[in-house]
Amino acid sequence: MPHEVERRTLTRYLEEHSLKQTKQRDAILDIFLGATGHVTSEEIFNRVRKKHPNIGYTTVYRTMKLLCDAGLASERHFDDAITRYEIAHEHHDHLVCLRCGKIVEFECAMIESTQNEIAARYGFRVLRHRHELYGHCGNCRDEVDLGGRTPS
Amino acid sequence: MPHEVERRTLTRYLEEHSLKQTKQRDAILDIFLGATGHVTSEEIFNRVRKKHPNIGYTTVYRTMKLLCDAGLASERHFDDAITRYEIAHEHHDHLVCLRCGKIVEFECAMIESTQNEIAARYGFRVLRHRHELYGHCGNCRDEVDLGGRTPS
DNA sequence: AATGAAAATGAACGTGATTTTCAATTTCAT
DNA sequence: ATGAAATTGAAAATCACGTTCATTTTCATT
Numbered sequence: 001m002p003h004e005v006e007r008r009t010l011t012r013y014l015e016e017h018s019l020k021q022t023k024q025r026d027a028i029l030d031i032f033l034g035a036t037g038h039v040t041s042e043e044i045f046n047r048v049r050k051k052h053p054n055i056g057y058t059t060v061y062r063t064m065k066l067l068c069d070a071g072l073a074s075e076r077h078f079d080d081a082i083t084r085y086e087i088a089h090e091h092h093d094h095l096v097c098l099r100c101g102k103i104v105e106f107e108c109a110m111i112e113s114t115q116n117e118i119a120a121r122y123g124f125r126v127l128r129h130r131h132e133l134y135g136h137c138g139n140c141r142d143e144v145d146l147g148g149r150t151p152s
Numbered sequence: 153m154p155h156e157v158e159r160r161t162l163t164r165y166l167e168e169h170s171l172k173q174t175k176q177r178d179a180i181l182d183i184f185l186g187a188t189g190h191v192t193s194e195e196i197f198n199r200v201r202k203k204h205p206n207i208g209y210t211t212v213y214r215t216m217k218l219l220c221d222a223g224l225a226s227e228r229h230f231d232d233a234i235t236r237y238e239i240a241h242e243h244h245d246h247l248v249c250l251r252c253g254k255i256v257e258f259e260c261a262m263i264e265s266t267q268n269e270i271a272a273r274y275g276f277r278v279l280r281h282r283h284e285l286y287g288h289c290g291n292c293r294d295e296v297d298l299g300g301r302t303p304s
Numbered sequence: 305a306a307t308g309a310a311a312a313t314g315a316a317c318g319t320g321a322t323t324t325t326c327a328a329t330t331t332c333a334t
Numbered sequence: 335a336t337g338a339a340a341t342t343g344a345a346a347a348t349c350a351c352g353t354t355c356a357t358t359t360t361c362a363t364t
Contacts, residue, residue, distance in 0.1 A: 015314080020331050061322060077229065080348085081321070095276050104274050111263055115285055122256050123290030124247050126356055130231075132286045133267055138275030141338040172311055172360050185331090193350085208314040211352065289351065 003033045006072055013070035022040040027052055027150035028063040029072070038076055038103055078103075079130065099140035155185045158224055162216040165222035179204055180215040181224070190228055190255050230255075230284065245283035251292035 010029055014021055030040065031047045045060045065087055067073035076084045078096055091112070095104040111131065119126045136144055162181055166173055183199045184191065197212045216237055224292035226240045230248055243264070247256040262281065273277045288296055 018340085023333075024342075054343080058323080058343060059341085060341065066296055075292060081233070083321080095271060095274055097276070098279065101233070104276070106274065108266065108270060111266055115357090116261060118258055119230070119247060119285055119287060121245055122212070122245070122258065124249070124256070124285065124287050125293050126285045126287040127250065128286050130282065130286070132282045133271055133276065133278045134280050134282070135209060135276050135278040141277050151212055170311085174312065174359070176313075205313080210314060210352085211312080215313085235350080 003030060007035055009072060010067070010070055015028065020068075024048075024052065024055055024059050025066070027055070027062050028060060031074060032064070032067065032085065032127055033087065038078075038086050040082050044085075062104060090128070095132070095133045095135070095137075097137040097140055098134050099136055099144070102137050103139075155182060158185055161224060162219070162222055171218075175216070176200075176204065176207055177215050178210050180212060181209070182236065184216070184219065184225060185239065185245065190230075190238045192234050192236055194234075196237075219303045231286065243281075244284075247287070247289075249289040249292055250286050250294065251288055254289050256289070 003078060007026070010025070013019075014025075014050045027048050028044060031044055035043065035047070040055070041060050041064060044064065047055055048055050053066060055110055064073060068075055068085070068088075071088055073085045074088045074095075074107075078084065078094075079098075090107075092107045093111075095106060097103075105142065115129060116126055156249060158181060159178070162177070163173060163216065165171075166177075179200050180196060183196055187195065187199070191210070193212050196216065197207075199201060200207050204208065214227060217235070220227055220240075223240055224244055225237045228236045228238055228246075230246070242259075244257045244259045245263075249255070265280060268278055
């Protein structure tokens with residue numbers, strides 16, 4: 001059975017909160033974990049529908065929220081109005097290609113420590129952060145450069 | 153007359169684009185410049201209404217977009233689904249208090265240069281970035297600590 | 305000052321993502 | 335097996351924002 005650990009995490013969370021285990025929740029967790037990267041509710045809905053044609057959009061939204069509460073998923077908002085979900089793991093930051101939509105994750109300990117230093121300077125305690133670099137990835141950069149007007 | 157420079161910038165932009173100067177646009181610019189920090193369309197709408205009770209929400213949205221185009225304002229999206237506007241000025245990043253909503257701006261050259269270095273490593277060209285630290289400001293931190301359960 | 309074409313306004317309606325409502329169904333401790 | 339509590343899903347509501355379009359304003363030109 002796939003995603004043993006996460007499924008157990010969910011079960012534990014459900015038990016602790018007097019919530020119930022349902023096939024919909026299991027299915028959504030499975031699809032979510034099987035998807036790579038940063039999925040939208042719509043993507044999850046479409047994929048889950050293949051196995052469970054009667055599942056509702058509502059349930060997807062509710063379950064994704066649940067997975068966030070259970071610490072299995074986390075919400076991300078990039079520059080559009082759409083909520084994306086990623087598998088919860090350690091702090092990391094993102095490179096987002098504005099042309100093709102590619103998203104790359106990176107980590108940088110140096111930036112992390114500098115952040116805390118700056119926050120302290122203003123009396124803040126940092127709980128979480130968001131750090132996103134928007135631009136063009138290698139491919140798109142080349143295409144943009146070629147497509148652009150070449151200098152006379 | 154307040155906000156001389158900005159008003160002139162707007163006038164120049166309107167002329168250059170064959171757009172018209174209207175009392176609504178003037179009023180919205182004025183309110184926007186008079187407000188501190190990071191305002192929402194709603195806040196601007198409410199304040200402008202006091203002087204111009206018939207102004208519509210639509211006009212506020214349109215005008216804020218116009219001010220962005222004219223380089224006087226810039227859009228910001230923090231963690232919620234609401235668009236905020238700030239007076240346009242050089243790149244800077246934000247500290248956001250999750251409890252009282254206070255927003256502090258900061259700049260850090262070191263982080264900026266590190267960003268480019270990282271991007272280059274992944275073949276990206278950075279066009280813009282977003283860097284936000286979420287946590288508790290000095291006041292809220294104290295209140296949270298006092299209100300919380302003290303260790304036995 | 306009057307004209308009129310182009311632009312702006314605002315009320316109502318549309319949209320897209322997400323949430324709420326609620327009657328019907330499912331889970332699970334007993 | 336039972337039933338109280340939780341869950342589901344379809345439809346309607348919401349929320350922020352965009353579009354439409356008939357009416358009003360602006361402003362260069364008379």
